[in-house]
Amino acid sequence: PPSSGGVAMVEMLNILEGFDLKAAGHNSPQYVHLLAESMRRAYRDRAVHLGDPDFTKPPVERLTSKAYANTLRAGIDLSKASPSSPADVSQGYESxxxxxxxxxxxxxxxxxxxxTLEAGYGLGAVVEGAGFLLNNEMGDFNGKPGLTDSTGLIGTAPNVAQPGKRMLxxxxxxxxxxxxxxxxxxxxxxxxxxxxxxxxxxxxxxxxxxxxxxxxxxxxLHHQWLPNAITVERDGFPASTLDALRAKGHTVRIGGQxxxxxxxxxxxxxxxxxxxxxxxxxxxxxxxxx
The missing domain is CATH 3.60.20.40 (Gamma-glutamyltranspeptidase, small (S) subunit)
Structure with missing residues (x-):
């Protein structure tokens, strides 16, 4: 480091030396699969560990060791591609x-x-001397006075924006x-x-x-008056229940979590x-x- 090339290449070669590449055949499906799986693992480690050693402590000896390669090789399925996900390298999630x-x-x-902050750092303002952020909740007011429609827009008077008023x-x-x-x-x-x-x-x-x-x-499940529909979590309710609800006149939607x-x-x-x-x-x- 700061070049990742040598570390990544040694890591991949260590993984691949446990396979008979010549028997697999040059650029055969199995050879390409093994290359891709070793590449996937080395590049994931590159993202997690490698950077300027003046600022980080990359574990070069571990990444280039035979023992580490053995553990990575053991995770390769010869018949199926491994998943690659940003969650593999996440440093902790914060809503x-x-x-x-x-x-x-x-x-x-x-x-x-x-x-609640309503996205990111909320309003982006910190209360002086208190150390906490102010939220960004203006969108929680009823946006258009008098406009209430079937899509879920609400325009009733109690929550219309006014100076000094707190939103619902x-x-x-x-x-x-x-x-x-x-x-x-x-x-x-x-x-x-x-x-x-x-x-x-x-x-x-x-x-x-x-x-x-x-x-x-x-x-x-969720129903909020408008829009006039029941939203249920995917795979949460049997089809017979959903059919019975529709038979009663409900609109049923399949939602996420x-x-x-x-x-x-x-x-x-x-x-x-x-x-x-x-x-x-x-x-x-x-x-x-x-």
Whole structure:
């Protein structure tokens, strides 16, 4: 380094020396497959590790070692191409819009936080002396006074923009209690879908007695009055259910994933805090600390 050529080439040659390339045949499908798979791995490592050694610490010895090549070679399927994904080299994902987290401490004090900036750094302004960013929520006002249409545009008066007025939000940070005792902490990002996502998780717990992880994982649906349609998560509901809804006159749409409801429930018998990270979020996690 800073040239990556030598490192990458040695890494690829180390991988390929474990195959009988001559027997595969020059530029045969199998030979090209092996080249591509070794190239894929070396270039991924190039992206992850290599740069100017005055600024980084590239692990050259490891990348060019026979032992490392052996591990990479073992991951090559002779009959199928490996996937290449930006997630392979991601340095951690941070949402650029709404984030939700739930916390319960050892004394049962619960916090449900839904925090939104509305894209990236929000307004791009930091509150002097406080250190937090202001959001960019002007789009949450009703955009055109008087214009409410079937596509979902709302123009009703209560949320029309005015000087000094705060815009309407859908954030629904929720704490569920029974007889004064904590039951669950729930919340989600997702724009207008937030309210319905949180409601369904709560119903799954209190009406259907689901364990919190099952309650979070369960398929979700959304209806927001306009547009007049039920949107269901893909592969979440059987075709017979969707057909029955259509028979009742509903318009049913198949959508993507809805929300990321990172939640906590309290075991009523033991008092244990049961964290449920939503699997719809690729960097979701639940953790306990003493």
């Amino acid at each position: 650029d819009e709404t984030t939700h987290y739930s916390v319960v401490d050892k004394d049962g004090v619960a916090v449900s936080v839904t925090y 939000s859908s954030m629904t940070p929720t704490i569920v209690a029974k007889n004064g005792k904590l039951v669950a902490v729930v919340g989600s990002p997702g724009g207008r879908t937030i309210i319905n996502t949180v409601m369904q998780v709560v119903l799954n717990v209190v009406a259907f007695d689901m364990p919190i992880q099952q309650a979070v994982n369960a398929p979700r 809805q929300g990321t409801a990172h939640s906590i429930a309290i075991d009523p018998r033991t008092g244990a805090r049961l964290g449920a990270a939503d699997p719809r979020d690729r960097d979701a996690g639940a953790a306990g600390h003493h």
